[in-house]
Amino acid sequence: MEPIRIGILGYENVAALDLIGPLEAFAAASLDGNQSQRYETSIIGINPRPFVSESGVVLKPHRTLSSSYEVDTLIIPGGKGLREASINRRVANWVARRAPTLRRIASVCTGIYGLAPTGLLNRRHVATHWRFTQDLARRFPALRVDSDALFRKDGKFYTSAGVTAGIDLALALIEEDYGPRVALAAARELVVYLKRAGGQAQYSEPLQFQIESADSFSDLAAWILGHLDCDLSVAVLARRVCLCERHFNRRFKSAFDRTPAAFVEELRLSEARRR
Secondary structure, three states, X not given: OOOEEEEEEEOOOOOHHHHHHHHHHHHHOOOOOOOXXXXXXXXXXXOOOOXXXXXXXXXXXXXXXXXXXXXXXXXXXXXXXXXXXXXXXXXXXXXXXXXXXXXXXXXXXXXXXXXXXXXXXXXXXXXXXXXXXXXXXXXXXXXXXEOOEOEEEEOOEEEEOXXXXXXXXXXHHHHHHHOHHHHHHHHHHHOOOOOOOOOOEOOOHHHHHHHHOOOOOOOHHHHHHOOXXXXXXXXXXXXXXXXXXXXXXXXXXXXXXXXXXXXXXHHHHHHHHHO
């Protein structure tokens, strides 16, 4: 079986992890003892010159927009470079021309800004990094922006939230192509969960609770998450932060806008869904 060709765009000031994360996932899909290469990946540059990511990583394209190289799946990573008018225009025009020949088109984070101007996403459900959802909806009102999803699939178009969500998206594509066993093996190589559901919130519950509370409870959510199979009664939690139970209950509800029992139940349900 011929390897599936994956092309991922590269440009000056790309977000490095948006580009490298999916590439590592596709490479990991062939590390389970399989003798044949499952994916052939290429970085497609605006031009043949090396480019520098937002974080200073220097990358070299394998091919350019002018190459006649055909790919099965195209991925557009995010980065502030794509929001520059000249780069954005070239990418959008090129994607619009190539779209009919592509089986799948995906964007990671703000990579959607290179796809949205083509009109191909109009009236489709899309996702992007939570920080850009309002701006995306304002600039492209024909898009149905899901402000919370990790990634969305609508037809042959896949859009995802930022950074590590690109790995989640790549694992979902691997599962589509080769099934859950291969996707699980790739996830294990990367030391990540098999996949977070596309509709899962971009903020995890512990992170959200830590953001909400900046006082002595700020580390409590993470501690609870690591001890979900233990006694997490009010008495235990109150001792953890050196408070009496009555004062703990009042402070906890003020910090997290929920009772300790409701908080623990939410985390246990979230962990059960993940498994």
